[in-house]
Amino acid sequence: MTESQKSNVVILGIETSCDETSAAVLLNGRDLRSHVISSQITTHQKYGGVVPEIASREHSLHFQPVVQQALDEAKLTFRDLSAIAVTYGPGLVGSLLVGVSGAKAMAYAAGVPLIGINHLEAHIYANFLEHQDLKFPLLALLVSGGHTHLILFEAHGQYKVLGHTRDDAAGEALDKVARTLGLGYPGGPQIQRIAQEGNAEAFNFPRAMLEPGSLDFSFSGMKSAVLNTLNSAHMRGETLSVPDIAASFQQAVVDVLVRKALLAIKETRVKTLLLAGGVAANRLLRETLDQKLAEKGVCLVYPSPIFCTDNGAMIATAGYYHYLKGDFAPWTLNAVPGLGLV
Amino acid sequence: MKYLTIDTTTKVTAVALGEDRRLVGEGFLNTTKTHSERIIPMLDQLLTAADWTLQELDMIGVVRGPGSFTGIRIGIATAQGLAQVLKLPLISVVSLDALAWAGKGRMEDVVPILDARKNEWYTARYNWTRGAEKADCLTPPQAMPIDKWLEYLKGLDRSICFVGDAAEKAKGRIEEVLGERAVILPEYISLPRGAYAVSAVWQRWQETGEGEQVEPYYIRFSEAEVNWAKKEEARRSEGHE
Numbered sequence: 207m208t209e210s211q212k213s214n215v216v217i218l219g220i221e222t223s224c225d226e227t228s229a230a231v232l233l234n235g236r237d238l239r240s241h242v243i244s245s246q247i248t249t250h251q252k253y254g255g256v257v258p259e260i261a262s263r264e265h266s267l268h269f270q271p272v273v274q275q276a277l278d279e280a281k282l283t284f285r286d287l288s289a290i291a292v293t294y295g296p297g298l299v300g301s302l303l304v305g306v307s308g309a310k311a312m313a314y315a316a317g318v319p320l321i322g323i324n325h326l327e328a329h330i331y332a333n334f335l336e337h338q339d340l341k342f343p344l345l346a347l348l349v350s351g352g353h354t355h356l357i358l359f360e361a362h363g364q365y366k367v368l369g370h371t372r373d374d375a376a377g378e379a380l381d382k383v384a385r386t387l388g389l390g391y392p393g394g395p396q397i398q399r400i401a402q403e404g405n406a407e408a409f410n411f412p413r414a415m416l417e418p419g420s421l422d423f424s425f426s427g428m429k430s431a432v433l434n435t436l437n438s439a440h441m442r443g444e445t446l447s448v449p450d451i452a453a454s455f456q457q458a459v460v461d462v463l464v465r466k467a468l469l470a471i472k473e474t475r476v477k478t479l480l481l482a483g484g485v486a487a488n489r490l491l492r493e494t495l496d497q498k499l500a501e502k503g504v505c506l507v508y509p510s511p512i513f514c515t516d517n518g519a520m521i522a523t524a525g526y527y528h529y530l531k532g533d534f535a536p537w538t539l540n541a542v543p544g545l546g547l548v
Numbered sequence: 549m550k551y552l553t554i555d556t557t558t559k560v561t562a563v564a565l566g567e568d569r570r571l572v573g574e575g576f577l578n579t580t581k582t583h584s585e586r587i588i589p590m591l592d593q594l595l596t597a598a599d600w601t602l603q604e605l606d607m608i609g610v611v612r613g614p615g616s617f618t619g620i621r622i623g624i625a626t627a628q629g630l631a632q633v634l635k636l637p638l639i640s641v642v643s644l645d646a647l648a649w650a651g652k653g654r655m656e657d658v659v660p661i662l663d664a665r666k667n668e669w670y671t672a673r674y675n676w677t678r679g680a681e682k683a684d685c686l687t688p689p690q691a692m693p694i695d696k697w698l699e700y701l702k703g704l705d706r707s708i709c710f711v712g713d714a715a716e717k718a719k720g721r722i723e724e725v726l727g728e729r730a731v732i733l734p735e736y737i738s739l740p741r742g743a744y745a746v747s748a749v750w751q752r753w754q755e756t757g758e759g760e761q762v763e764p765y766y767i768r769f770s771e772a773e774v775n776w777a778k779k780e781e782a783r784r785s786e787g788h789e
């Protein structure tokens with residue numbers, strides 16, 4: 207790739223892996239020219255969670271207008287693009303296929319390369335959008351509704367998974383407890399909201415740390431402990447304080463995430479921790495990590511909340527680094543719902 | 549007028565090039581690979597083989613269902629993506645209308661049947677009047693329980709020509725009910741083909757003369773919507789008691 211090809215790189219990033227249809231136009235990896243997110247949360251709310259077939263139907267209706275709006279707001283056309291980057295996994299297969307099929311047709315017709323993006327990688331890359339000076343090696347804590355990973359990020363495109371959840375993801379556990387507490391969907395933000403009025407020390411829920419030295423996670427038992435506490439109170443005819451339960455459970459989840467992150471830092475001696483994924487927007491997690499890492503002289507980096515949830519800007523950012531390496535996808539690119547990071 | 553058509557509403561990937569009412573080229577793949585892997589490479593090969601470029605196209609046509617929900621969306625997303633970049637009008641046709649062309653010139657009623665799972669077919673009924681430009685639609689598209697539909701057709705007392713991806717598989721069952729009055733065309737005629745989409749899209753273009761907003765045509769609601777509606781109904785009737 208020539209230097210001039212690298213000097214004005216315009217990437218259209220497209221994300222349709224779950225319940226957000228999003229597109230963004232990014233110039234040279236740092237200058238976000240437009241960012242459109244069409245959320246389906248209100249559509250799925252009445253079902254208490256994301257319904258895959260309905261999500262796919264919504265993507266199908268919103269995909270084209272969302273992309274067009276992103277280009278219009280950036281005051282650009284398809285001809286101005288250097289490449290089109292799209293999420294091809296992991297995620298809901300029907301939803302991924304809308305984005306992959308549309309992006310592929312657009313790239314083919316526009317005569318520009320197609321870049322297939324791993325959604326997990328993109329969550330981590332969301333950090334590069336606002337912090338270009340990050341120095342490798344980096345450690346990443348990826349926490350979302352579907353994933354809980356501790357990752358050693360050694361160079362662009364080089365990952366080592368140090369630990370991951372053996373059962374529920376952290377976000378999934380928060381969602382399930384929120385649903386049981388009648389707080390609705392999506393659960394994470396609801397728990398955070400109601401926890402503000404509660405006492406985080408009211409209940410001492412277990413912190414599952416697994417074998418000594420393990421960097422894996424397990425949230426299923428912690429979630430069950432909450433459900434058992436609620437059930438036995440119900441049997442005794444007692445009502446427990448919902449804010450106290452929410453605050454105590456949130457505290458337990460955050461404690462585990464923080465302890466594991468500190469352990470990983472100790473083992474790898476990495477000087478920067480990147481926080482990524484939907485749960486990265488959780489304030490208690492950010493504040494606790496901020497304080498604990500400062501004590502150790504480790505720098506904590508996290509994206510603005512808008513770049514923590516699923517979004518096209520993070521896809522475009524990851525796409526930019528793939529573009530620099532000339533890492534393009536073939537026209538046979540398929541959706542891979544169970545795609546892993548490495 | 550040059551155009552391409554895409555039909556991914558069944559397991560078959562069918563892409564074709566048309567010029568006015570003429571079929572110029574068609575790709576047909578009935579293998580285990582997914583539409584998403586086949587569609588752009590197939591289109592690219594067709595264009596190269598026909599010595600056409602994307603820039604020469606004047607229109608894009610797509611089959612918008614009913615059929616496989618995922619297939620419908622892949623076809624539409626691809627067609628929309630192409631039309632959006634190339635700034636071309638987009639035209640859509642119904643899968644069963646396109647399949648009616650498989651029985652062009654037949655004396656019998658033409659009944660396309662597409663596998664809709666749950667013991668149902670997506671189906672409709674057409675008849676070709678001699679010399680007609682288009683088949684008359686006698687029963688509009690719907691999702692029908694197989695036995696109920698066959699009984700209905702039996703009651704019509706007419707000969708029926710079956711086409712579509714369910715035809716070959718259901719041969720025995722159809723002949724059991726309709727006997728001699730059933731005609732089942734071989735699969736190479738009866739499966740969705742680019743040729744049929746080209747004919748149907750050209751016919752549709754004659755009627756509209758302009759592009760249109762294309763949305764999937766599922767016929768069925770999603771299961772979650774159906775279940776939710778049932779629950780709502782139960783809740784409401786309880787409330788009234």
Ligand SMILES: [Zn+2]
Binds near residue numbers: 325329350484
């Ligand atoms: Zn995500």
